[in-house]
Amino acid sequence: MLEVKPSWESWQLLIKKGRQVWAFKPDSDDTEKHLDNVSSLTEADIQQFSKDFSFDSRNNPNSGDNVFRHQYYNQNYKEFSGSRPVLQDAEQQKIVDALINGINYFSSLQNEEGFWSGDYGGPLFLLPGLLIASYITKEAFPKPHQELMKIYLFNHQNQDGGWGMHIEDDSTMFGTVMQYVSLRILGLNKDDGRLVQARRWIMDHGGATGIPSWGKFYLATMNLYHWDGFNSLFPEMWLFPKWLPVHPWRYWCHSRMVYLPMAYCYAHRIQVPENELILSLRQEIFIDEYTEINWPKQRNEVCEKDSYTIQSPVLKWMNIFTNTYEKFHSKWLRKKALAYLLDYIHAEDLQTKYINIGPVSQAINSICIWHAHGKDSDQFQNHVNRWYDYLWVAEDGMKMCGYNGSQLWDVAFTTRAILESDIAQLFKPTIEKSYRFVEKMQILKQHSTHEQFFRHPSTGGWPFSTVDHSWPIADCSAEGMSTTLSIHHSGIVKPVVTEERLKKAIDVILGFQNKDGGWATYELTRAPKWLEKLNPSEIFADIMIDYSWTECSSTCVQTLMEALDEYPGYKTEKIHSAIIQGLKFIINKQKEDGSWYAGWGVCFTYATWFAIETLARARKKGLYDADIIGQSITKANGFLISKQKLDGGWGETYKSCADLVYTEAKESQVINTAWALLSLMAADFKNKQIIDQGIHLLLERQTELGDWLQEGISGVFNYNCMITYSAYRNTFPIWALNRYYKLFLC
Numbered sequence: 102m103l104e105v106k107p108s109w110e111s112w113q114l115l116i117k118k119g120r121q122v123w124a125f126k127p128d129s130d131d132t133e134k135h136l137d138n139v140s141s142l143t144e145a146d147i148q149q150f151s152k153d154f155s156f157d158s159r160n161n162p163n164s165g166d167n168v169f170r171h172q173y174y175n176q177n178y179k180e181f182s183g184s185r186p187v188l189q190d191a192e193q194q195k196i197v198d199a200l201i202n203g204i205n206y207f208s209s210l211q212n213e214e215g216f217w218s219g220d221y222g223g224p225l226f227l228l229p230g231l232l233i234a235s236y237i238t239k240e241a242f243p244k245p246h247q248e249l250m251k252i253y254l255f256n257h258q259n260q261d262g263g264w265g266m267h268i269e270d271d272s273t274m275f276g277t278v279m280q281y282v283s284l285r286i287l288g289l290n291k292d293d294g295r296l297v298q299a300r301r302w303i304m305d306h307g308g309a310t311g312i313p314s315w316g317k318f319y320l321a322t323m324n325l326y327h328w329d330g331f332n333s334l335f336p337e338m339w340l341f342p343k344w345l346p347v348h349p350w351r352y353w354c355h356s357r358m359v360y361l362p363m364a365y366c367y368a369h370r371i372q373v374p375e376n377e378l379i380l381s382l383r384q385e386i387f388i389d390e391y392t393e394i395n396w397p398k399q400r401n402e403v404c405e406k407d408s409y410t411i412q413s414p415v416l417k418w419m420n421i422f423t424n425t426y427e428k429f430h431s432k433w434l435r436k437k438a439l440a441y442l443l444d445y446i447h448a449e450d451l452q453t454k455y456i457n458i459g460p461v462s463q464a465i466n467s468i469c470i471w472h473a474h475g476k477d478s479d480q481f482q483n484h485v486n487r488w489y490d491y492l493w494v495a496e497d498g499m500k501m502c503g504y505n506g507s508q509l510w511d512v513a514f515t516t517r518a519i520l521e522s523d524i525a526q527l528f529k530p531t532i533e534k535s536y537r538f539v540e541k542m543q544i545l546k547q548h549s550t551h552e553q554f555f556r557h558p559s560t561g562g563w564p565f566s567t568v569d570h571s572w573p574i575a576d577c578s579a580e581g582m583s584t585t586l587s588i589h590h591s592g593i594v595k596p597v598v599t600e601e602r603l604k605k606a607i608d609v610i611l612g613f614q615n616k617d618g619g620w621a622t623y624e625l626t627r628a629p630k631w632l633e634k635l636n637p638s639e640i641f642a643d644i645m646i647d648y649s650w651t652e653c654s655s656t657c658v659q660t661l662m663e664a665l666d667e668y669p670g671y672k673t674e675k676i677h678s679a680i681i682q683g684l685k686f687i688i689n690k691q692k693e694d695g696s697w698y699a700g701w702g703v704c705f706t707y708a709t710w711f712a713i714e715t716l717a718r719a720r721k722k723g724l725y726d727a728d729i730i731g732q733s734i735t736k737a738n739g740f741l742i743s744k745q746k747l748d749g750g751w752g753e754t755y756k757s758c759a760d761l762v763y764t765e766a767k768e769s770q771v772i773n774t775a776w777a778l779l780s781l782m783a784a785d786f787k788n789k790q791i792i793d794q795g796i797h798l799l800l801e802r803q804t805e806l807g808d809w810l811q812e813g814i815s816g817v818f819n820y821n822c823m824i825t826y827s828a829y830r831n832t833f834p835i836w837a838l839n840r841y842y843k844l845f846l847c
């Protein structure tokens with residue numbers, strides 16, 4: 102049995118159709134009733150919370166997802182009772198045993214619906230956004246949630262008193278001021294020693310005037326920053342003709358869906374009325390007297406700890422224009438633009454069943470809907486209901502996740518990892534459950550407002566999380582399809598996903614290919630690269646348009662290769678040419694040292710795995726010039742070997758992503774090791790000793806239960822913010838061991 106601390110037990114994860122919400126002492130397992138019993142928190146409960154959720158982030162700021170894992174393990178774990186392959190060689194037997202234990206352990210965490218829940222935290226600016234929304238709308242979180250949020254925020258305070266943008270980050274003004282304000286909203290006294298220390302950090306770094314623009318926005322809604330200190334968001338640009346390259350329909354959907362409600366709040370100058378807390382906070386976070394601050398001068402002030410991208414001259418000029426327009430704007434046009442923004446938010450709400458595309462837009466949309474329809478409106482209450490889809494409880498407290506989960510993504514990878522060899526036949530129930538889930542998550546219809554609001558065709562695609570979220574993503578669609586096919590081929594289930602549905606998936610994947618031959622995330626690239634010059638965020642790079650990525654392109658090419666085999670005769674020429682263009686794109690992205698840079702994982706080992714896997718498959722199928730592929734793979738192998746550590750493993754830190762250079766972690770990391778091993782094995786790398794050393798590290802690091810410990814963070818977005826993928830520590834070591842088993846042991 103694993104230890105479940107007393108107060109962990111009072112939190113239960115409720116599941117429905119992929120939805121996952123944590124409920125405090127729930128009366129039933131109905132997700133809709135997760136708030137029914139939350140008033141029963143006692144003083145003793147609170148004390149127990151602070152004992153049971155004490156967490157030392159100096160050791161490792163990444164929690165191990167133990168609240169969920171220990172509960173599930175205790176409820177579901179069964180000794181493996183199937184017939185294990187028996188090998189002559191004791192060392193080899195250890196590898197098979199590690200593989201079986203790894204799958205057996207992880208299967209115990211799969212729920213009845215067939216997916217793996219998990220922590221998807223990491224960024225530290227999300228929870229504050231939601232707390233600010235809850236403060237403005239006076240829709241407070243229940244006490245138990247508030248207590249656990251406080252614990253989380255303190256658990257991630259850095260030694261210097263500040264907070265970073267994500268859990269591994271050094272302190273920044275954005276991180277520090279946002280957590281500081283959050284803690285004050287949650288009722289902490291300003292004289293609390295930890296807040297005093299945080300204030301010192303803020304003052305030592307120039308005060309909150311230098312918070313980056315997203316922070317300025319949140320502070321403005323809190324009446325802690327004058328709206329004059331914020332560059333205009335020019336809501337009228339939504340009324341531009343669609344052919345203009347700067348029309349926001351062309352932005353990357355996440356930027357579009359964040360700047361949309363931000364523009365609404367800006368135009369209405371939404372702000373909470375002054376009150377005691379606000380007046381006090383104004384004295385706590387600024388160096389100068391609040392009323393004396395020259396606000397327009399602060400618009401472009403950014404603390405140097407935060408500055409990641411620098412404002413371009415084009416953006417500066419545009420700001421001068423839009424800020425001037427703001428002074429004289431036409432009331433009629435403004436009204437029209439605001440009506441349009443609200444219609445758009447309504448459509449997004451209906452399309453996503455109020456989940457919304459992501460955590461930032463969910464919180465800001467909630468504010469807009471509250472402003473437009475009031476606290477008691479169904480629309481607002483539906484939003485509030487979905488706030489809980491983003492919250493997660495782990496041993497470091499309650500956090501807000503980067504999405505409403507990574508359900509489909511994790512099922513796809515994990516299932517494919519198990520299906521890598523015949524070992525899967527020993528885990529039929531796991532695969533059957535996965536199949537049920539993947540089948541249910543395919544997007545089969547789209548909302549009537551889809552086209553009107555610039556959505557890319559969805560039907561046949563798969564999302565990253567759940568079908569209710571319903572934004573399909575290029576590589577998630579490909580993963581969904583590949584997983585379905587792999588399960589069909591295993592013979593473990595009776596197929597129910599029809600040929601027609603899979604052909605729709607192929608169409609979706611084809612429809613996502615860009616002119617440059619690659620694949621982006623949710624949509625096609627809709628505007629030229631120079632639009633990036635208008636990126637106003639200061640803290641993220643490449644957020645303006647949806648770019649083609651090595652990882653997304655690789656997955657799509659792999660799935661299209663499978664489609665060729667599966668449905669010979671179906672759009673063969675088109676698929677063939679899409680594959681060739683895709684391969685060219687991938688080869689062109691290879692760096693001089695043989696590696697690929699990743700946009701969504703940490704980092705070079707991640708993208709290199711995707712690329713090699715794809716190129717090696719293309720080589721086997723004879724789909725591309727063998728010499729060119731051969732050279733590329735040889736170079737990539739050279740890169741990987743050069744990065745192997747003395748203990749046989751590989752390890753990168755998040756700095757690889759932010760600095761764009763390979764940054765070695767002090768210790769090897771099992772996830773990086775698994776990616777490197779998967780690549781080398783896919784490439785038929787001949788020096789087996791190197792592979793053996795890596796496999797040895799995976800075995801050494803495996804716990805007795807068959808788990809691996811959580812090490813460094815492994816996901817990223819927009820180069821500069823990191824995000825947790827809690828399933829990766831199991832999925833990828835399992836996958837690497839299983840490939841080794843297939844190639845060398847059976």
Ligand code: LAN
Pocket residue numbers: 355356359459460461503504565574576577622641652653701817818819824
């Ligand atoms: C994700 C999560 C999944 C990820 C993959 C599918 C892994 C990737 O291959 C493509 C990009 C995608 C879909 C992705 C894009 C950016 C997201 C949505 C996230 C990292 C999860 C959270 C992040 C989102 C932008 C966070 C909110 C912050 C903003 C800057 C708006």
